[in-house]
Amino acid sequence: MTLIGTAILLLLLLQTAVLYAWQDYKDYHVYELTPRDASEQSLLRQLAREQPQWDFLGPRRRQNDSTVRVMVPHEEVASLVSLSDSQGLEHRLLIDDLAPLVQAQRAENLRQKQRLQLPHIDVLAAFYTHAEINAYLDSLPERYPRRAQVKQFGWSYERRPLKVLTISNGDGRRDKPVILIDGTVHAREWISPSMALYIIQQLLEHFEENQELLQDYDWVIVPVVNADGYEHTHSESRYWRKTRKPTTDPECVGTDINRNFGYEWGHDEGSSSLPCEDIYRGERPFDQPESQVLRDILLTYGQRLTWYLSLHSYGNYFLLPWGYTNSLPNNYEDMMAVADAGAMAIVHATNGIYSYGSTYYVLYPTSGDTADYALGVANATVAMTMELPAGGFLGFDPWVSHIEGIVSESWVGVRAMAVEVIRRYGIHR
Numbered sequence: 001m002t003l004i005g006t007a008i009l010l011l012l013l014l015q016t017a018v019l020y021a022w023q024d025y026k027d028y029h030v031y032e033l034t035p036r037d038a039s040e041q042s043l044l045r046q047l048a049r050e051q052p053q054w055d056f057l058g059p060r061r062r063q064n065d066s067t068v069r070v071m072v073p074h075e076e077v078a079s080l081v082s083l084s085d086s087q088g089l090e091h092r093l094l095i096d097d098l099a100p101l102v103q104a105q106r107a108e109n110l111r112q113k114q115r116l117q118l119p120h121i122d123v124l125a126a127f128y129t130h131a132e133i134n135a136y137l138d139s140l141p142e143r144y145p146r147r148a149q150v151k152q153f154g155w156s157y158e159r160r161p162l163k164v165l166t167i168s169n170g171d172g173r174r175d176k177p178v179i180l181i182d183g184t185v186h187a188r189e190w191i192s193p194s195m196a197l198y199i200i201q202q203l204l205e206h207f208e209e210n211q212e213l214l215q216d217y218d219w220v221i222v223p224v225v226n227a228d229g230y231e232h233t234h235s236e237s238r239y240w241r242k243t244r245k246p247t248t249d250p251e252c253v254g255t256d257i258n259r260n261f262g263y264e265w266g267h268d269e270g271s272s273s274l275p276c277e278d279i280y281r282g283e284r285p286f287d288q289p290e291s292q293v294l295r296d297i298l299l300t301y302g303q304r305l306t307w308y309l310s311l312h313s314y315g316n317y318f319l320l321p322w323g324y325t326n327s328l329p330n331n332y333e334d335m336m337a338v339a340d341a342g343a344m345a346i347v348h349a350t351n352g353i354y355s356y357g358s359t360y361y362v363l364y365p366t367s368g369d370t371a372d373y374a375l376g377v378a379n380a381t382v383a384m385t386m387e388l389p390a391g392g393f394l395g396f397d398p399w400v401s402h403i404e405g406i407v408s409e410s411w412v413g414v415r416a417m418a419v420e421v422i423r424r425y426g427i428h429r
């Protein structure tokens, strides 16, 4: 065999090995459940609590008629069907074997990346691992010495370095107000780091057309907060959400960072004390290293923090504080005006529809989330969670070919909101 032949064979073997290390989701079923009234809605919440094997996907909205997707392993299918039947809950089978779909997406992503020259990243061409994103961030100060600065703020539980990129216009002023953006608080929301990277590329590579955004503001960007969970979705379990730190329950790993923040932490309406649940809040506020790091970043920039934006998926929402209560913050109208600017820009550009308002009203109660902390403690003027559009089979898993459509549309919204923030607050706060 020629040298090239051997190399190709090795590459194929390696790719096969990587594919088999992957949780294959063989015979996992996906159902759509449609509660028709408040009692069926509460039945769903009860099921989410009592059936840790069932993975409820995506936003559970307040409206009673909204459908919920739930992913279950093969051995749970019979009990899901009989429970739904006995309670009269409407259910519909969407996918009867998730494995080939997950494999196809993973193969597509690996194929795409073989063509790339890392650390150069083409945001639109693939989804990247935490290590690849870090290598890209580290390459930026060399390419943009006056405008890009990288700092490590700490480590994840599994000792991955958590990095922060600051982008400025290079004029040397150090006291500008800050727009702070984070991504990948939830591991499986892969469009979130892509969006963070796209914003970075707009501000650095397309500086000329965006320099008004950097005239009086610095942008601080954390593409991956939940590094361990995100890595886990690349190497093993595509639909993992939480961190990877063990809990008090030996059966269940991980805490929801977005319920672990220390402002109005621990309400049962909006978070869970049960380690097996997806919205497990931890034993104490900030008992996750990744939450501590994001808290430290927020507090570091707190005195300059004009806009905090947390990128999640999915559902097309701009979610404002508060999540923990039905009362509204003092500057709610101002924050709504910012969200309004984003929603209007997007609908004009693409017809994309966003809903916006307080998390508690628009979506559901959340307690201990990052936006509440940013507004309640870290001194942000405007705090917001953006739920990017859905893609793929389960909403969290757009195909590579759909990255461009989602991130370019979302940038229209983020850019318009930044313009509105700058117009409203200028350089004074």
Ligand SMILES: [Zn+2]
Pocket (backbone or CB within 6 Å): 185, 186, 189, 312, 313
């Ligand atoms: Zn999320």
